[in-house]
Amino acid sequence: MIPGPNYVYKCPNCGNYLIQESIISGNTLGAKVYSDGKRIAPMLPAFPDLTKCSKCNKILWLSKLKKVGEYSPDFDMPDVPEWQDAEQVKFLELKEYFEALEQRVFKKKSEELFIRKRIWWSYNDRIRNGEKIFKDRQDELLWKDNLNKLIKLLKVSDYRHKIMMAEIKRNLGEFESCVNILNGIDIEDVEWLKEKLLRECEKKNRWVVQLNE
Ligand SMILES: [Zn+2]
Known part of the structure; x- marks a missing residue:
């Protein structure tokens, strides 16, 4: 699995920075496929589109937001100071x-x-x-x-x-x-x-x- 850039978004409601990981390539080795259509693939992880900003509780579609930037997954921390407290986006419960x-x-x-x-x-x-x-x-x-x-x-x-x-x-x-x-x-x-x-x-x-x- 080759990780892609970490994409940075900004919550349109409160300005909180949100980070979504990505992958450049993966594979379906060890994937489990279920009758409801869900696939769980350890080497091809899914990333949320619909998520929640934990700072203001706004539920938002990342695909509808403009990326404000990206940084290499080789760095744990982005070099832009404002992004350093950014939260990793999560799937909704x-x-x-x-x-x-x-x-x-x-x-x-x-x-x-x-x-x-x-x-x-x-x-x-x-x-x-x-x-x-x-x-x-x-x-x-x-x-x-x-x-x-x-x-x-x-x-x-x-x-x-x-x-x-x-x-x-x-x-x-x-x-x-x-x-x-x-x-x-x-x-x-x-x-x-x-x-x-x-x-x-x-x-x-x-x-x-x-x-x-
Ligand atoms: Zn927010």
Whole structure:
């Protein structure tokens, strides 16, 4: 893995400096791919786009900000004095993604989809981490409401969206719908994935599974 420059951004709300690492190249060695579409690749780390300024709590899209500068990852500290207290950007936590929806930080359907997908993934992360998926009944209701809204944002004309739709139906325990959607996808490249998800339906398993083992 070859690290790329550290990019410096400035919070438009309070002026706090934010730093995002980058990579020039990586690989998918040891990567885990899951049925919800999340990939965890140690040699190809992901970096947040939607993040929160910890100084003023503003939730913001880095891709919508102009970079104010960059410095080499070979140096622990940037040589610009104002950047030295900059904070490393972090992925939002589950409750912060819900805050992002409340604050309506999305302007387009694709941005709402981005946030709702990450809420879905954050719940599934609990399973990935060996925890229980729901803390309580309210937590489960929020999860279900998000999935129903996420499904409405997906396009049936896009087979990748259809796979996501099928997977959400499986998570909701609607196995018949899941099977019907999967059987309606006729794309050679995803045949293996279809088979895998159909098998999980047969086993009446609702939850996220790792696809490569
Ligand atoms: Zn700020």
